[in-house]
């Protein structure tokens with residue numbers, strides 16, 4: 001076992017077996033023993049086109065032959081300018097400025113810093129806390145952990161985290177009742193009423209909380225919460241690192257609610273799983289608060305690899321393919337197949353099955369039901385990575401019909417074996 005590499009979310013002493021990848025193409029991952037697995041996770045939701053995509057490879061090598069990286073401090077280049085322009089064009093109207101960074105967590109940090117400084121530039125230094133959703137996950141860096149609510153990732157740091165406020169998503173899923181909506185809005189309102197003078201922003205994963213167990217909630221909640229935030233002078237921040245670029249069935253999950261957040265965070269699929277990169281977009285109102293005659297008001301942040309030309313080139317090409325190949329339609333088809341297979345599926349060990357866009361999650365009643373699932377999936381030729389009591393699939397949008405049906409069958413057979 002190679003313990004030189006310190007693996008993520010791992011108890012290294014357990015020496016868990018790892019499958020060594022030697023090749024990946026389309027939705028297939030090939031292991032060193034020759035076995036080919038269908039990828040049901042898109043490498044943590046990033047590889048939306050699958051792997052080894054000719055056009056993306058070409059975009060990358062064309063750019064590499066010009067220059068692989070140039071700092072954005074004091075210099076600029078076409079890939080960053082064109083990609084920023086494209087992102088402004090395709091994201092909800094009004095998000096006109098793009099701050100690049102190198103990972104989703106850093107883009108969240110950037111968003112939180114922006115929100116805090118937005119208010120301090122306006123002379124309101126007390127507004128420096130955040131409201132977030134219960135079960136939220138926004139990344140593993142410190143400020144991202146502070147707005148997160150997932151003990152699995154935070155236990156060792158709880159004693160130093162400066163936590164803010166947490167509010168519930170409405171019960172009832174995508175189509176909740178008026179009462180469920182009202183209950184959740186009242187909870188948010190009571191926090192804002194009591195603490196708006198110390199709150200900089202409300203950060204949410206719109207429509208679907210991914211790492212928090214794929215909780216799906218009502219678009220109406222977002223529309224109303226956004227209005228409420230404006231009324232209470234609190235910035236509304238949408239973290240679409242996981243939901244962005246089609247995962248929930250719309251290009252951006254905010255579109256389900258028809259809202260433009262004050263700040264929008266993108267990552268993962270932004271660069272199609274090729275190179276880690278992220279973006280934090282803001283409206284003119286936020287951006288303008290940083291303008292001034294001195295550096296005091298300026299946003300003093302600058303990751304070395306921000307706007308990396310390779311990342312921007314591959315991101316631009318990725319979106320071109322997304323649009324040209326009508327990926328939203330492919331996602332609709334996958335969602336329909338998930339619904340056909342799972343909408344009426346019942347099993348005494350399943351609590352709920354939730355489907356939205358290119359995502360299905362089977363929430364079981366106990367972690368025991370999930371035990372042994374990963375090796376089972378490997379035997380079936382599937383790469384799936386359950387966590388806690390959740391078994392989920394978020395395949396690449398380009399998955400073939402045959403692979404999609406194998407994935408669905410593999411999930412169902414696991415439960416059928418337990419009948």
Ligand SMILES: Cc1ncc(COP(=O)(O)O)c(C=O)c1O
Nearest residue numbers: 103104105137138139239241242
């Ligand atoms: C909603 C959300 N925000 C932020 C992050 C952090 O992104 P990264 O892992 O690129 O730092 C993640 C990662 O899973 C995420 O799901």
